[in-house]
Amino acid sequence: MNLRFFPSRRIALYMAKLFVLRSLAVLAALVIVLQTLDLLGESGKILRVAGNGDAELWHYVSLRIPQLIARFLPFSVLLGTLITLATLNQNSEIVSMKAAGISAHQIIAPLVLASLLIAAVTFVFQERVVTRASATLAAWQAVEYGPIPPNSGVANNVWVRNGDDLIFAATVAGRGPATRLSNVKVYDREGGTLVRMIEAPQARAADGGWLMEKAVLFDVSTTAERALPSLLVARGVDPTQFTLANVDPDEQDFRTLQDSIRQMEAAGRATGPLQAGLWHKFSGPLSAVLMPLLAAVAAFGLARSGQLALRAVIGMALGFAYFVADNFALAMGNFGAYPPLLAAWAPFVLFLLIGETVLIRTEE
Structure with missing residues (x-):
């Protein structure tokens, strides 16, 4: 043979x-x-x-x-x-x-x-x-x-969980302390039950949380709604939780995905x-x-x-x-x-x- x-x-x-x-x-x-x-x-x-x-x-x-x-x-x-x-x-x-x-x-x-x-x-x-x-x-x-700026670096429709609370941002731009959220909604829940909902056109990182400007607060129990000039919410939520919330391995090459994994590990998130x-x-x-x-x-x-x-x-x-x-x-x-x-x-x-x-x- x-x-x-x-x-x-x-x-x-x-x-x-x-x-x-x-x-x-x-x-x-x-x-x-x-x-x-x-x-x-x-x-x-x-x-x-x-x-x-x-x-x-x-x-x-x-x-x-x-x-x-x-x-x-x-x-x-x-x-x-x-x-x-x-x-x-x-x-x-x-x-x-x-x-x-x-x-x-x-x-x-x-x-x-x-x-x-x-x-x-x-x-x-x-x-x-x-x-x-x-x-x-x-x-x-x-x-x-629709029209979208090429290579804008903007993430769309990002959800982040903070304990029982849910935070939604229609767009997320920037990185680190310069991260900006647009069309933000915070669903404040206790024991899985919605207590209040907060909406704001913009939010930025401040004092360990997120400062929502021109916020509107809706109380579910009283069905009352009131406008606030600003409101600090989501204390302890790191900016990387928004910028890396929608990481898809199919959309990043090997080195970029490695870098995303390192950043998420540094933020204490599951990888x-x-x-x-x-x-x-x-x-x-x-x-x-x-x-x-x-x-x-x-x-x-x-x-x-x-x-x-x-x-x-x-x-x-x-x-x-x-x-x-x-x-x-x-x-x-x-x-x-x-x-x-x-x-x-x-x-x-x-x-x-x-x-x-x-x-x-x-x-x-």
Whole structure:
């Protein structure tokens, strides 16, 4: 038996080329179909705003396509692997390779190497393109596709909890002591029951709390309303609780997210979900490496035995089971039930072992 990782350079290039082309073709088809359906659902909301037209529709498409590519690239790699291996099996090319002394691991090795390159490109694409597109789209959707200053650094619709009390700010601008809140509402609660509500057009940090200017206080028990020139509320609430309240790992690159996590830890806030998202920036793109291993079951077995379709279904089921487990682990990490490292890496390691076990027991 040939023990080299790539027994034949020509076969390795041939298989890698088939795999990459089919994966890209599946990705293009998925993105076109999904983007068309998504645009049909959002075009009415975009065109409803006065002044919006074709340019805004194309702007939405330019922001949405990077998200679709990043989300469905692993699915495309899975389907591209299944199509490639099933076609090679159907044409008896796998049988010829095994007759030449090439093992199952050597057959899928070119696909694994190509998927490693895809994972590296995906990571760079997410860091440089997807995060910026996601942040821009989120800011645009926050103002319901209306005009928004580019790179304004303004957060919209921020909620902060202070004990039983809830604080809402329509916009948050600035950082640190210079943080300013606009259209502020404070819901003063005792034991989960609303006692009074305070509204103000502006609020700023002062004396360890937040000074609401031109405040209007509404007492729930008496239904009385009175205007106050100023009122100090929310003592102990740090400005970072507003500026970092809506941190989304998908909207920040690795270094920016690391900095946000450090600031939140300094403010004494929980960072478990963000740390899981930080590690998932690596494990997510690497999921492409698992797809050839999980779908390899479709490459082996005699095609004329009638089991090729069944093997393809098994490979697809293994691939989709990984995505289900990955989303479940991230959800548990967001709830704090799983540690961040476990939430990000456990599905990858588990299905790597499953794929290896299936391949070794059935073909090696």
